[in-house]
Amino acid sequence: MDAVDLAAIEAERQRIRDAYLTEVRPASSARGVHHVALLSSDVERTVRFYQDVLGFPLTEMIENRDYKGSTHFFFDLGHGNLLAFFDFPGLDLGPYAEVLGGLHHMAISVDPTTWQRLRERLDAAGVEYVQESGTSMYFRDPDGARIELLAEPLGEMYGKSVL
Numbered sequence: 001m002d003a004v005d006l007a008a009i010e011a012e013r014q015r016i017r018d019a020y021l022t023e024v025r026p027a028s029s030a031r032g033v034h035h036v037a038l039l040s041s042d043v044e045r046t047v048r049f050y051q052d053v054l055g056f057p058l059t060e061m062i063e064n065r066d067y068k069g070s071t072h073f074f075f076d077l078g079h080g081n082l083l084a085f086f087d088f089p090g091l092d093l094g095p096y097a098e099v100l101g102g103l104h105h106m107a108i109s110v111d112p113t114t115w116q117r118l119r120e121r122l123d124a125a126g127v128e129y130v131q132e133s134g135t136s137m138y139f140r141d142p143d144g145a146r147i148e149l150l151a152e153p154l155g156e157m158y159g160k161s162v163l
Helices: 006-020 043-053 112-125
Strands: 035-039 058-063 071-078 081-086 106-109 129-131 136-140 146-150
Touching (some): 043 112, 112 136
Parallel strands (some): 106 146
Antiparallel strands (some): 058 071, 129 136, 136 146
């Protein structure tokens, strides 16, 4: 890999900040993320993981309108946010792979007490994770998607407002 010019990267980052970040922002045209959809190779295993281990209640299961026999199912992440999954019976989707342009990870905000409780539940379930600080841990779901539990308020990162 070629050497990275960190000074040039920071200069470019600052140029973009100066060009696009304003103190007074207009309201967003969006109401929020309706749902993020991931793939599941086993519906019941996914439900057990997200509902029983992580505590995200299953809210609905419907047939996928685009693929007959496929289940589209949803979990409540709080504050009107949903995490959805599709299974595709009969299709060999292969293992999860991180690729450029694909999902890197999904960060889910929880309060610090819940973060600690979920860490204990991950331990009890034998789920390996990497703790990056006292507020962040990364792990993989049963199909390999990388999930981060973040004990930071919505709209904050490293104690700084990003919203």
